[in-house]
Amino acid sequence: MDGVLLDVVSERLSARSPVPDTGDYANDLREYARQAAEDLAGSEGVLLLRTLVSVRLGDGGSLPPALSRRFDELQHMLDRAAARGETVPTSEEVFELVIAPLCASLLFGTDPPPVDRLVERVDLLAAHAAHAEGT
Incomplete structure (x- = not known):
């Protein structure tokens, strides 16, 4: 049964838009x-x-391959930016401040944070990463 559920999850995640x-x-x-x-x-x-x-x-067990790929793509996005000379947060920081609040709200049945608040967290990450590089 778990295999079928993971196949559905993998199919849904694979249908996502590419990382920007x-x-x-x-x-x-x-x-x-x-x-x-x-x-x-x-x-x-x-x-x-x-x-x-x-x-x-x-x-x-481990993450389904499609979800693991999404995390790899996130890391690639951050690596690409670092290669351009941009100061970037870690993928763990992105997960903790952007993804985890979405997951927690769904698991506990509360309203998810609005997208605007998630975007504000992205700006906080950018400021934090720039500050950390300057110290």
């Missing part, structure tokens, strides 16, 4: 936040997230 490449990581990250919010919106997003959590807790 606007030439500016803050813009890329803003668009990434918007995409994540849209992907997790509504009952389908709740089902997707709860399926991932229940399967992961049930077998202690």
